[in-house]
Amino acid sequence: MKIIRYRDSAGQTHYGKQHADGSATRLSGDVFNSPSDTGDKADIAKLLSPIVPADIMCIGLNYRKHAEEGDKPIPDYPVLFMKNSGTLNNPGDPIVLPRHLRSDQVDYECELAVVIGKPCLNVSRADALKYVLGYTCANDVSARDWQIKKGGGQWCRGKTFATFCPLGPSIVTTDEIPNPNALQIKTVLNGQTMQDWNTDDMIFDVPTLIEFLSGSTLLLPGTVILTGTPHGVGGARKPPVFLKNGDTVTIEIEKIGALTNPVKDEVG
Numbered sequence: 001m002k003i004i005r006y007r008d009s010a011g012q013t014h015y016g017k018q019h020a021d022g023s024a025t026r027l028s029g030d031v032f033n034s035p036s037d038t039g040d041k042a043d044i045a046k047l048l049s050p051i052v053p054a055d056i057m058c059i060g061l062n063y064r065k066h067a068e069e070g071d072k073p074i075p076d077y078p079v080l081f082m083k084n085s086g087t088l089n090n091p092g093d094p095i096v097l098p099r100h101l102r103s104d105q106v107d108y109e110c111e112l113a114v115v116i117g118k119p120c121l122n123v124s125r126a127d128a129l130k131y132v133l134g135y136t137c138a139n140d141v142s143a144r145d146w147q148i149k150k151g152g153g154q155w156c157r158g159k160t161f162a163t164f165c166p167l168g169p170s171i172v173t174t175d176e177i178p179n180p181n182a183l184q185i186k187t188v189l190n191g192q193t194m195q196d197w198n199t200d201d202m203i204f205d206v207p208t209l210i211e212f213l214s215g216s217t218l219l220l221p222g223t224v225i226l227t228g229t230p231h232g233v234g235g236a237r238k239p240p241v242f243l244k245n246g247d248t249v250t251i252e253i254e255k256i257g258a259l260t261n262p263v264k265d266e267v268g
Helices: 064-069 125-131 144-149 206-213
Strands: 002-007 013-018 024-028 036-041 046-048 056-060 079-083 095-097 110-116 132-139 165-173 184-189 192-198 224-226 248-253 257-265
Touching (some): 002 024, 046 165, 110 184, 110 206, 110 248, 125 206, 165 257
Parallel strands (some): 095 257
Antiparallel strands (some): 002 013, 002 046, 013 024, 056 079, 110 224, 132 165, 184 192, 184 248, 248 257
16 A cells, blocks of 8 residues: 555645555545545645654665765664654655755755554564555755764764655555565656665665664654665765755655655745
8 A cells, every 4th residue: 555644625634545546545544553445535735744753763874885985884783863853854845955054065865764563672683574564765865064074973963954854755565565675766866867776785674674773672653764875875976966956856766656855945
């Protein structure tokens, strides 16, 4: 199933089931516990991020080619950082370039996002995918200057500006994606492909990440795990390519779809 979240013309928020022809019907019940399809046509006034995350957990340096392009050693354990909930962004809404706390090095990162579907604690790698609701596209937007030079050695400052976590357009449930580590993933910037790789290049695959992140740690339903980005990021290019006002960036993942956001400067 492809699950969307949307606001209707009366301002109410709903989940919906997206069909192959592009139409959608409204879902009822708990999205984490077998929601039912009402059959009613979805009144979509605004497409929203498909989930409001309980937490946003992110993995850095998780593709071999990306580690190589940054001349970084392969990590012994997954590299974890967090984004706050204020980074959440909807499909079609702008990525806002910080101008109050200024950054001129805002980068794109296409990522497969994992949505946890039930409480997850000390889960084995063998059982890990049983705890997944589904998968969606993410853009781990990153201010490289604040991430690398001005963040005090921590990545969170450069990763947590408002609008820096677009998600969508839908959550595709695990029955449609039995192997999340066999998906083509790409970034397209203003019509030019910047990243184009496969999730099979992950250093730590999705089940391994869930086993690691749930170790002595409770992952609540709705936890979103960003699983890392492949090579081709703007900051590693020569010369670097950073997002600018007027750009359009699209994240595409096989079997999931395309997540597109315009880019604009912060005002005020």
